[in-house]
Amino acid sequence: MSGTEIVTDVVVIGAGPCGLFAVFELGLLDLKCHLIDILDRPGGQCAELYPEKPIYDIPAFPMITGQGLTDNLMQQIAPFSPEFHFNRMVNSVEKLEDGSFRLVTDADEVFLCKVVVIAAGGGSFQPKRPPVEGIEAFEGKSVFYSVRRMDDFRDQDIVVIGGGDSALDWTLNLQPLARSLTLVHRRDAFRAAPDSVNKMKAMVADGKISLLLGQVARIEGDNGQLERIHFSTDAGDVSIPATRMLPFFGLTMKLGPVADWGLELNDNLIVVDTEKFETSVPGIFAIGDINTYPGKLKLILSGFHEAALMAQRAKKIVAPEERVIFQYTTSSTKLQKKLGVA
Amino acid sequence: MKIHVTDQDGAEHELEGLEGWRVMEVIRDWGLNIKAECGGALSCATCHVFVDPDWFARLAPRSDEEEDMLDSVPDVRPTSRLSCQILLSEELDGLKVTLARSAAQ
Numbered sequence: 278m279s280g281t282e283i284v285t286d287v288v289v290i291g292a293g294p295c296g297l298f299a300v301f302e303l304g305l306l307d308l309k310c311h312l313i314d315i316l317d318r319p320g321g322q323c324a325e326l327y328p329e330k331p332i333y334d335i336p337a338f339p340m341i342t343g344q345g346l347t348d349n350l351m352q353q354i355a356p357f358s359p360e361f362h363f364n365r366m367v368n369s370v371e372k373l374e375d376g377s378f379r380l381v382t383d384a385d386e387v388f389l390c391k392v393v394v395i396a397a398g399g400g401s402f403q404p405k406r407p408p409v410e411g412i413e414a415f416e417g418k419s420v421f422y423s424v425r426r427m428d429d430f431r432d433q434d435i436v437v438i439g440g441g442d443s444a445l446d447w448t449l450n451l452q453p454l455a456r457s458l459t460l461v462h463r464r465d466a467f468r469a470a471p472d473s474v475n476k477m478k479a480m481v482a483d484g485k486i487s488l489l490l491g492q493v494a495r496i497e498g499d500n501g502q503l504e505r506i507h508f509s510t511d512a513g514d515v516s517i518p519a520t521r522m523l524p525f526f527g528l529t530m531k532l533g534p535v536a537d538w539g540l541e542l543n544d545n546l547i548v549v550d551t552e553k554f555e556t557s558v559p560g561i562f563a564i565g566d567i568n569t570y571p572g573k574l575k576l577i578l579s580g581f582h583e584a585a586l587m588a589q590r591a592k593k594i595v596a597p598e599e600r601v602i603f604q605y606t607t608s609s610t611k612l613q614k615k616l617g618v619a
Numbered sequence: 620m621k622i623h624v625t626d627q628d629g630a631e632h633e634l635e636g637l638e639g640w641r642v643m644e645v646i647r648d649w650g651l652n653i654k655a656e657c658g659g660a661l662s663c664a665t666c667h668v669f670v671d672p673d674w675f676a677r678l679a680p681r682s683d684e685e686e687d688m689l690d691s692v693p694d695v696r697p698t699s700r701l702s703c704q705i706l707l708s709e710e711l712d713g714l715k716v717t718l719a720r721s722a723a724q
Contacts, residue, residue, distance in 0.1 A: 326662040399656050407693040408720050440690045463695050468687040492695060527691035529665060530656055545724070575658070 285311045285360075286595050287392045288380055290367050290535075293321020295565030295580030296396035297350040302588035303394075304357030305612055308595055311388060313362045313380075315401040320347035322398055322566075325528060336578055346577075356617045362386070366401050370538045376560060376594075392591045395547060395556070395563040396580070399530030407438070407493045407524050418501035420522045424451070432456045434518055436506055438493060439525030445469035447523060449476055452486055459487040459517060461508060491515060496522070535567070543569050553590035554583045560594055562587045620707060624668075625717040626651050636707045642668070642716065643702040654724045659703040664688045666702045667722045671715035678705060692721050 287303055289296045292314035300310045318324055323332075323343030331340045341349070365382040370393060373379055380388040404422035406412060412420060424430065424447055435455045437448045440462040446469075448460045460477065467474045480486045491510035498504040507516040532545050541548040541557035546569035549555060554562050564587055565580035573579070592601055606612045613619030620636045624646055636645045643666040646653045654665035661684055670678065675698045681689070685704050689695050702716065 322657070326657045327660045330660050330662060405691060405693065405721070463690065464686075466686070468690060492693065524693070526693050527664075529654070529663070 282387045282389065283311060284389045285309050286390060287311070287394060287591060288313065288367075288378070288388045288390045289359075289394045289396055290314075291321060291395065291397035291565070291567075292316070292319040292361060292363075293396060293398050293565065294323055294346055294350060294577050295398075295584055296321070296394070297347070297354055298581050299394050299396055299564060299584040299587065300354040300357055300359045301350075302585045303591060304354065304359075305606070305615060306588055306592040306601065307615070308392070308588070308591060310357070311360045311362065311390075313365050313367055313382060313388075315364065315366045317363045319351060319361065320344065322530075323347050325402060332577070334576065334578065356615065366533065368534050370561065372558065372560070378560065391560065391595045393561045394587060394591070395535065395561065395567055396565045396584075397535060398566045400532040400535065400545075400567070401530065402528040403531045403533070404524070405526035405529050407526070409493055409496055412496065415496065415498060415501050415503055415522070419498065419503035419520060420496075420524070422524065424523070427451070427454065430455060430521055433521040435459070435521045435523065436461055436517070436519045437523045437525070438462070440464070440467040440469065441525060441527070442469045442473065443525040444523075445473040445477055447525070448486065449473060449480075452480060457487070458485075459489055459519070461489045461491060461493065463490065463492050465490055489515065489517070493522075493524070549583075552586065554587040555590060562591065620709065620712045622707070622711070623713070623715040624649075624651060625715075627718050627720055627723050636714075638707055638709065640707050641703050642705040642707060642714070645707065646702060646718070651718065652723045653702070653718060654722055655703065661685060661688055661701065661703060664692045664701060665722055667692050667694075667719040668700055668702045668716040669696055669719060670698045670700050670705075671717075672698055674711075674714050674716075675700075677710065692719070694719055694721050 286308040287310045289299050289310050289312045292312045324347050328344035367380050368383050369381045371379045377391050378393050430451050431454045435458045437444050438461045452458050481488045491508035494509045495507040505516050506519045547556050547563035549563050549568045551570050554564050556563050564583040566575045604612055610619050622634050622636045624632045634645050634649045643655050656665045657663035685701050
């Protein structure tokens with residue numbers, strides 16, 4: 278919600294495996310976390326790219342899937358009641374005079390915290406863009422990568438591109454209110470749910486929508502308003518009039534606003550030390566795939582290690598006076614109470 | 620074993636490959652512009668290459684899963700492959716590929 282101001286110890290940017298495990302390590306030290314992620318659920322790459330794929334190099338798990346790992350981490354951090362803010366991107370991070378931080382999201386929420394942990398993997402997930410010259414000028418006006426308001430598509434000549442569930446679902450949902458709708462895909466095979474594919478084919482047979490096999494080559498229009506789309510097909514170039522285009526090629530990661538936060542970067546990765554995993558700005562840490570240091574390996578297990586060491590330093594920033602005694606969860610009643618098992 | 624890779628700017632590179640490596644891994648190891656964000660899990664399609672037509676037919680055909688992943692690439696051509704799915708062997712010594720725009724970081 279816009280205008281909200283949230284005060285917390287730590288804001289973790291990114292709810293992938295490393296961000297989630299950071300909540301555990303910080304939680305054992307009594308630090309309260311809020312997590313912000315651009316996806317609509319926890320897990321990061323593990324949830325978005327390969328939820329069903331097996332991972333074989335998580336210590337003590339001979340095999341676990343991306344989703345399984347995410348589910349287990351969520352269970353492991355549940356005692357610390359982390360608060361999640363999904364479908365959000367952090368636009369800015371500002372260091373205040375007292376050394377704390379003020380973060381603002383793309384939904385205008387404000388977070389005030391003493392420590393920032395960037396666990397953003399390869400950056401924020403963004404829709405893949407068709408390689409069409411000048412497409413940026415049309416984005417948000419007549420080219421959309423998601424449907425926020427159905428009314429934006431009412432009585433429009435819509436072109437949906439793709440063969441997955443998003444493309445098929447929106448083809449079926451938008452058809453009733455479109456003036457015309459054309460589904461464009463590179464081949465006559467669809468990886469979307471068979472039921473959706475059958476419904477789509479029935480609509481094509483009934484003449485309610487058109488199906489075109491090809492790939493977008495060029496777009497025409499003025500002031501961001503789309504007028505015509507050209508496709509390359511097996512039968513040569515084909516063009517159709519269109520006022521809305523919805524390309525669904527999935528997501529890819531872009532570093533995004535992190536690049537503008539004044540942190541020392543090396544090849545689009547955030548430079549950290551290997552004692553605290555702190556960035557060039559004290560109080561801002563970076564763990565997991567997004568950081569770099571000599572010998573860095575982009576492994577989930579490395580991110581877990583980084584989270585543990587980062588938490589020690591974060592504690593000193595949040596509670597400089599407090600003496601921290603190193604303890605094991607196996608033997609410490611104090612830690613077990615925090616975990617809700619003693 | 621050598622492979623020839625043309626990058627997105629048209630520059631040609633001769634890269635030393637090792638049997639058993641994936642073409643994506645060789646390209647990444649040599650520091651060319653390849654995103655390969657899922658690391659070879661056949662989950663992202665950001666290691667997309669165009670294979671030289673003479674070489675294309677000599678590769679094992681695309682799997683259904685690779686075909687599906689290519690749907691998330693906006694610039695597919697008949698010779699498109701995901702380079703994480705091409706395993707180097709002696710028969711592929713001299714392989715020629717071109718990095719697709721969609722594989723750039």
